[in-house]
Amino acid sequence: MRKILIISILLFTAVTGYTQNQDTVNVLQNTANADSAVKEVITAKVVVEDSAKKETRKRDTFFLKKKEYTPRGATLRSLILPGWGQAYNKQYWKIPVVAAAVGVPIGFYIDNRVWYLRSKQAVDIAFEIEKNSEREAELVEKLHPQFRISYNNVKDRPNGLEQFKSNAIRNRNYFRQNQDYSLLWTLALWGLNVADATVFAHLKNFDVSDDISMKIEPVYFNMSRTPGVRLVFTRRK
Structure with missing residues (x-):
């Protein structure tokens, strides 16, 4: 009788554990599927928003861009x-x-x-x-x-x-x-x-300002304590 009772308890425990494991697996799978669906929705929303922003930016650039003088x-x-x-x-x-x-x-x-x-x-x-x-x-x-x-x-x-x-x-x-x-x-x-x-x-478009691209300026060298001259180049964009 005692053996039968022990065997019954072991069988019940095994069945219960298996059922709990199956439920846990199902819950995890459902959670993973739900997370994937949410990620897809978020990704799609981001893609749509980015596309809309790019399209708006293109339209704004088209209207705001000035014709280049040549x-x-x-x-x-x-x-x-x-x-x-x-x-x-x-x-x-x-x-x-x-x-x-x-x-x-x-x-x-x-x-x-x-x-x-x-x-x-x-x-x-x-x-x-x-x-x-x-x-x-x-x-x-x-x-x-x-x-x-x-x-x-x-x-x-x-x-x-x-x-x-x-x-x-x-x-x-x-x-x-x-x-x-x-x-x-x-x-x-x-x-x-x-x-x-x-x-x-x-x-x-020719620069006729007084600020020419190359000019000579006086300079004082502190190391040798002597005056001198230097060439200054102005870089324009």
Whole structure:
């Protein structure tokens, strides 16, 4: 009887201990899972907050960042439109000067181009009349009024058509030459406008202060108790 009682007590103790161990393991596993879930939530929250901060920082940087001033910007602007580079350099008083310098030869080019085409038409019509005199009245009506008057003044003279044709050729060559010169002046002054904007853009960032990068200063050497001089270099960022 005593043996049976002892065996029963031992079995009960073993079963109870096993059950407690299982409960402890389950509790530890549940606790570990809960901790992992909390860590994941916290990590996700931190990642989201960091992403939001970075995005906000990017937006703030985009709006607050100023456009950098560069000589290249002045060059490109003056190439596109004369005077724009000077405006970029904040030399506003130069804008009308540049506009006049480039605008005048452009105006001469346009005017000479128009009269060159009219003179060329007069030359072509003179050759047509020479080939087909029956169409003279029809062809004369196509002339510019000034050339028409000139033709009517000489048509009844001997060799009047030849005289008109030679005058028309001379006018054509004259206006073509002026047109070419006007174009060259336009390109030259346009290039001068670009050079002006570029040079002054470089000078705008040039340090012209009295505090130069290298200067000589007097110095007294305490060790030898003698005066001397030294070179001082100023480093700028």
